[in-house]
Amino acid sequence: MSTPRRGIWIILKKKQDGRNDDNVKLTCLGCWGAYPAGGSANSSFLLEEEQFYLLVDCGSGVLSQLGKVIPIESLSALILSHYHHDHVADIGCLQYAMLIQNQLGKRDKPLPIYAHGEGENLFHTLSYKHYTEARRIFAEQAIQIGPWKVEFCPTRHTAYCLAVKFTGNNHTLVYTADTGWSDELIDFAKGADTMICESSLYKDQKDLVQGHMTAAEAGELAEKAGVKQLILTHFPHYGNQQELQEQAEEVFSGSVELAKEQKIWIFGNTLL
Ligand SMILES: [Zn+2]
Numbered sequence: 001m002s003t004p005r006r007g008i009w010i011i012l013k014k015k016q017d018g019r020n021d022d023n024v025k026l027t028c029l030g031c032w033g034a035y036p037a038g039g040s041a042n043s044s045f046l047l048e049e050e051q052f053y054l055l056v057d058c059g060s061g062v063l064s065q066l067g068k069v070i071p072i073e074s075l076s077a078l079i080l081s082h083y084h085h086d087h088v089a090d091i092g093c094l095q096y097a098m099l100i101q102n103q104l105g106k107r108d109k110p111l112p113i114y115a116h117g118e119g120e121n122l123f124h125t126l127s128y129k130h131y132t133e134a135r136r137i138f139a140e141q142a143i144q145i146g147p148w149k150v151e152f153c154p155t156r157h158t159a160y161c162l163a164v165k166f167t168g169n170n171h172t173l174v175y176t177a178d179t180g181w182s183d184e185l186i187d188f189a190k191g192a193d194t195m196i197c198e199s200s201l202y203k204d205q206k207d208l209v210q211g212h213m214t215a216a217e218a219g220e221l222a223e224k225a226g227v228k229q230l231i232l233t234h235f236p237h238y239g240n241q242q243e244l245q246e247q248a249e250e251v252f253s254g255s256v257e258l259a260k261e262q263k264i265w266i267f268g269n270t271l272l
Pocket residue numbers: 082084157159178
């Protein structure tokens with residue numbers, strides 16, 4: 001009796017601390033659009049599977065939040081949706097971090113930074129000596145990053161921006177990045193398990209700001225795409241965030257949650 005009991009305990013323990021390699025661990029590092037509220041960060045997420053750590057966007061405050069989650073030298077790769085400041089502001093400091101960790105002997109390879117090269121952009125600045133390495137992505141070209149198949153879809157935004165779909169062992173996750181309403185995103189996100197969707201505006205602000213969506217539109221997008229779970233992010237600095245959740249819930253039949261720094265989700269758990 002003792003052997004199977006111990007075996008079960010080990011599996012459950014792995015699940016509780018999120019270190020089961022079959023799981024995807026998603027950590028929110030920040031939830032704000034434009035600039036971070038005090039002590040927080042711009043909208044950003046860390047994806048972890050098979051001990052591969054992929055940072056998704058790197059705006060202001062993200063590096064500070066990342067250091068609370070993993071040793072900075074453990075970061076495996078960064079992917080950028082677009083070049084607005086609230087998605088790239090911390091890259092210079094990230095490059096210095098890689099330099100210092102290299103000098104300390106804790107890291108010996110460049111950090112890959114995946115990003116598009118369309119329009120006015122900072123692509124040429126993403127490579128820094130041999131500490132970070134720019135890798136160009138294209139909307140029509142799926143790539144493999146660590147354990148994930150990664151696909152892209154151009155969004156409706158004021159700068160060229162790519163939504164990203166991550167398909168891992170047990171879970172498909174779509175990150176809309178910044179976008180106005182887009183029928184293309186419905187097809188792109190079809191059947192995904194989780195959608196992380198921008199929610200920059202309240203319902204009564206529809207079409208007030210070009211290139212961003214209301215919480216109700218985020219809910220409608222999730223409903224039409226048939227995803228199971230919606231995580232709202234990229235919040236405005238006014239009003240009551242709880243209303244954003246309620247406005248999405250009015251139109252989406254699945255689960256809606258608000259992003260918040262250091263909030264963790266674990267997906268792909270087949271035994272619970
Ligand atoms: Zn933007």
